Amino acid sequence: MEVIVIETPQLGDRSYLVHDGRYGLVIDAQRDIDRIESAAQEAGVAVTHVAETHVHNDYVTGGFVYAQKHGASYLVNAADKVSFERTPIADGETLRVGELTVKAVATPGHTHNHLSFVVEHGEQQAVFSGGSVLYGSVGRTDLLGREHAVGLAHDQYASARRLADEAGAAAALYPTHGFGSFCSVGPASGAGASTLGEQFATNHVYTDRDEEHFVAELIANLTAYPSYYAHMSPLNSAGPGEPDLSVPEPLDPQELTARLDAGEWVVDLRNRVAYASEHLKGTASFEYGDHFTTYLGWLFPYDRKLTLVGSRDDVAHAIRDLSRIGLDSPDAALGEDARRLAPDVPLSSYPRVGWETVVAEHQAGETILDVRRAEEFKASRIEGAVNIPIHELLSRLDEVPAGKLWVHCASGYRAGIAASLLDRAGRDVVYIDDSFSRAAAAGLPVAS
Structure with a gap:
């Protein structure tokens, strides 16, 4: 068994391709599936199954379109209400992916219908825990509404113990969240890899023997999360399509000027130092980098039109990143010289x-x-x-x-x-x- 990790540091998440050398299973695919397609092609494996641990709240899934595009079975909890055809799977069900045995394990907590997947290949064992047991912490329990948080926190505590019953201490642990995602709560370790046994010794969901204390501590540590999360679950339940990641034809100066005059959202992707020194009046600075997606998604009103301003490379990267949170096909003005982009717009600066x-x-x-x-x-x-x-x-x-x-x-x-x-x-x-x-x-x- 080999596990290929597909990192998305911009959102603090991971997707996985696990395979036996011939056939593979994709778990919690991000929307830009070309990265997974490349990984599968490089490994020389055919993906026969795509699985979701839960209906995600922090990104738009690529699982639905990947399964459709490649003729794979799309494994989604039978209890989840979705508007597309899927291969329903429930607690305790097992299936084969080539030589791999895959078992679905109910691990409610992050969501009511959350599943983890225990994958075995001979003596090897791996646990794909989604938003259940993370490295040093667990998935937050308030994304379905604060009224569900306490009950789901108790579920997280029980689910961690269920996983301990289903897999051995030597099992490699592969969570989806916990690498900077706001979907995690508690003292995330910052580790890049771990086993279930290491978590038994270090993760507070295991080391805290008092369930009530664990729940109270978890609830006390719940903090604000990005407002764009509200849009993700409905999109994922509807079966999102593949995004258009191409860079659009750039706006001309007259159109960019008109948008700024109208007070539309025009986002400058340049380094914040350059922006402070000189920028088109009426723009907003969201320096492109790992935090860009989270904070633009948090602040941008989804019912407005978005225009990106920056170099072709930054715009291309931003379009990819924004597609992961359902902000598709923004317009763009290409270039980093504010005076040339819109000569009639006054410039601004601040110390x-x-x-x-x-x-x-x-x-x-x-x-x-x-x-x-x-x-x-x-x-x-x-x-x-x-x-x-x-x-x-x-x-x-x-x-x-x-x-x-x-x-x-x-x-x-x-x-x-x-x-x-x-x-x-x-x-x-x-x-x-x-x-x-x-x-x-x-x-x-x-x-x-």
């Missing part, structure tokens, strides 16, 4: 500083705006700072104090987005592009 400049130049009465999450602010903060988390900023603009705003986060990425949105709204901003961990050493009064 970009470090903490030493804040200490030297911040004046009494000017607001330090902290856009980190509420739990980060509670743990440690600059005395007198105002906290409006980045994901709440657009809905709370009327709460932002008047006057000059010194905007910061933990590393500079979220503050760059927030500064651009405030600049777009006509506010006087100073962008603090520095690590919060340096604030106290620079001389800022930090409280905890």
Whole structure:
């Protein structure tokens, strides 16, 4: 048995291709299936089955279209309500994929109908746990509604023990979430690989012998998750198609100008340093990188038209990433010279500083705006700072104090987005592009 890992660091998830050298099973495919197709072709295997551990809330699946395109059986829990034909599978059912034996195991917790898959090949055993047991933690239990969180947390505790009954300590563990995804909760270990036995010794779902304490701790650690999650389950239940990943014909300057004049969402993908120095007035800065998808998806209103501005490579990467969260076929203006992209649109800029400049130049009465999450602010903060988390900023603009705003986060990425949105709204901003961990050493009064 060989397991090929297909990483999606932009969302903190993994997909898997497990095979016996001839035939393979794909588990929790991301929407851009060309990566899985390439992996299967390189391995020289035919994929006969595609499986979902659950109806996903953090990305649009590629499982449905992969199965259709390649004539594979699409394994989805018989209890899940979907609007497409699938091969229904339920707890305890087993099937063969070449020489592999695949058993479905009910592991509710992340969702009510969550399945894990135990795959065996001779003496080898692997557990594909989806959003059940992760490396050091478990999948969060509130994505179906806060009212389900406590009951599903109890289910997570029981499901972990069910997996321990179904597989041995030496079984390799392959979760879908837990690599930065907001679908995980608790002390994720950051490990790249693990076994079920290692989790018995280190994961709080196993080491905490008090179920009530485990549940209370899990519930206490539930934090905000991206708003785009609300769109994922309906898309996945409907059977999403294959995305168009091509770069569109670029908009001409007149059309880009018209969109900016109309207040449409025009997103600049350049480095946040370049953006602060000079940008088209009315754009928003979402520097392309691993955090791009999460924060644009969190803030962008899905009923609006999206236009991307940047290099061809950045636009191409962004189109792929956004397809994974159901934002298909954005328009684009290609290029990084703001003056050439739309000559008639005025340019804007704002200062970009470090903490030493804040200490030297911040004046009494000017607001330090902290856009980190509420739990980060509670743990440690600059005395007198105002906290409006980045994901709440657009809905709370009327709460932002008047006057000059010194905007910061933990590393500079979220503050760059927030500064651009405030600049777009006509506010006087100073962008603090520095690590919060340096604030106290620079001389800022930090409280905890």
